[in-house]
Amino acid sequence: xxxxxxxxxxxxxxxxxxxxRSASSARLVRADLNPGxxxxxxxxxxxxxxxxxxxxxxxxxxDVSKPESTASVKRKRVKRxxxxxxxxxxxxVVIVPDIEDFRYDRTKALTSSSKATPSLVKVEEKVxxxxxxxxILLMSMHSKKTKVVVFAVKAPENxxxxxxGIKNMRLSGQAPVDTKGCEKAGSLLPPKERRFAVxxxxxxSSQTKDEVTHAAVERLSENGLLDPDAxxxxxxxTLANLIKPVGFYQRKAQFIKxxxxxxxxxxxxxxxxxxxxxLALRGVGPKMAHLxxxxxxxxxxxxxxxxxxxxxxxxxxxxxxxxxxxxxxxxEQTRISLEKWLPKDEWEPINPLLVGxxxxxxxxxxxxxxxxxxNNLCPSAFKESSSPNPKQKKKRSP
DNA sequence: TTCCAGGCGC
DNA sequence: GCGCCTGGAA
Numbered sequence: 001x002x003x004x005x006x007x008x009x010x011x012x013x014x015x016x017x018x019x020x021r022s023a024s025s026a027r028l029v030r031a032d033l034n035p036g037x038x039x040x041x042x043x044x045x046x047x048x049x050x051x052x053x054x055x056x057x058x059x060x061x062x063d064v065s066k067p068e069s070t071a072s073v074k075r076k077r078v079k080r081x082x083x084x085x086x087x088x089x090x091x092x093v094v095i096v097p098d099i100e101d102f103r104y105d106r107t108k109a110l111t112s113s114s115k116a117t118p119s120l121v122k123v124e125e126k127v128x129x130x131x132x133x134x135x136i137l138l139m140s141m142h143s144k145k146t147k148v149v150v151f152a153v154k155a156p157e158n159x160x161x162x163x164x165g166i167k168n169m170r171l172s173g174q175a176p177v178d179t180k181g182c183e184k185a186g187s188l189l190p191p192k193e194r195r196f197a198v199x200x201x202x203x204x205s206s207q208t209k210d211e212v213t214h215a216a217v218e219r220l221s222e223n224g225l226l227d228p229d230a231x232x233x234x235x236x237x238t239l240a241n242l243i244k245p246v247g248f249y250q251r252k253a254q255f256i257k258x259x260x261x262x263x264x265x266x267x268x269x270x271x272x273x274x275x276x277x278x279l280a281l282r283g284v285g286p287k288m289a290h291l292x293x294x295x296x297x298x299x300x301x302x303x304x305x306x307x308x309x310x311x312x313x314x315x316x317x318x319x320x321x322x323x324x325x326x327x328x329x330x331x332e333q334t335r336i337s338l339e340k341w342l343p344k345d346e347w348e349p350i351n352p353l354l355v356g357x358x359x360x361x362x363x364x365x366x367x368x369x370x371x372x373x374x375n376n377l378c379p380s381a382f383k384e385s386s387s388p389n390p391k392q393k394k395k396r397s398p
Numbered sequence: 399t400t401c402c403a404g405g406c407g408c
Numbered sequence: 409g410c411g412c413c414t415g416g417a418a
Contacts, residue, residue, distance in 0.1 A: 206403045212416095247403060248413050255405090285405050307403065329409085331404090364402065365418070 153340040156318050165374035166357050192270050195296040197226045199271045202288045204246045216243040228260035255283025275301050294348045304351040305335040308358030315380040
């Protein structure tokens with residue numbers, strides 16, 4: 001666990017890090033925080049309120065972002081159905097599952113999301129540290145048994161300069177995502193229709209083929225098919241034919257039809273408004289769900305990590321697998337790692353920023369490091385460009 | 399010929 | 409963690 005290391009750096013006592021509190025207790029924790037850290041305070045509780053404030057001793061104030069309630073979603077088999085579904089409401093919850101253990105179950109998501117809030121709720125707050133600060137964290141708990149975990153994540157060196165450099169590069173060059181991204185879908189439509197257009201556009205999209213996606217959305221629109229009812233009444237083959245230029249069009253046609261049916265039957269023709277319910281739609285994974293929450297609902301729940309964000313974050317050395325210094329292997333690891341230190345106001349813009357950068361300069365193959373304005377800050381600069389065919393995958397025999 | 403995209407299903 | 413889907417680009 002990197003926790004011990006972090007603790008030693010920020011001078012919080014181990015006892016302060018994890019504590020189990022009884023009802024209505026409060027705890028004071030002294031903290032000396034070093035610059036460059038983001039202090040992440042995770043409350044795990046069962047539908048009780050948790051209040052927290054930061055009081056300071058020194059004259060330097062903490063910059064405390066607003067508490068945000070995020071449902072931690074995972075796409076693997078459910079392990080903790082009891083907590084999620086509240087099947088034992090009378091039973092006092094003694095063990096709160098670890099945040100990362102809160103498994104998401106697609107089959108349960110639709111029903112649970114449309115009912116009450118799941119009993120297990122995660123609230124995360126971040127305190128950004130810009131200079132050495134001394135203070136007292138006052139945590140007030142109002143739950144029976146609440147586990148509080150506090151840990152700090154160091155933001156990467158120079159990340160602000162790197163981000164600024166990428167923003168500069170993006171000012172000049174025009175990437176496909178700037179004009180044909182799916183957030184442009186149905187921008188003139190009324191809100192409900194626009195949200196549906198965003199969902200369908202997202203489900204069809206492929207970041208390397210924004211123009212193709214755009215054309216397919218146009219084609220659906222011309223045929224009056226940016227409407228769940230119309231899609232349900234159209235047969236799958238026709239639908240597939242209309243969106244044919246997009247990759248995997250047969251599966252996408254099938255998924256779009258299924259999603260439209262669910263939108264009609266369970267959401268009154270609107271799209272689901274929660275991350276869980278969006279993830280419950282077949283063909284919608286974390287990348288798309290976060291994008292739709294951001295664009296359609298203007299409610300950013302997490303970073304939309306697609307292949308560009310995933311690749312570039314690793315090249316920049318911004319993300320690591322939990323507890324290691326190794327690169328992340330899947331986009332979900334990247335998202336979790338990135339969210340630990342990246343300020344929330346960058347969560348939504350980071351996707352179009354890095355997608356455009358990845359389409360034009362930091363390309364998957366042979367990145368154009370010589371054209372890159374941050375090649376002096378990038379640990380991977382010029383390391384991938386010279387080898388045109390670095391690793392041979394296993395060849396298929398003829 | 400190989401790689402790429404995003405999610406499913408094993 | 410890999411094969412699959414599908415078509416385009418390198």
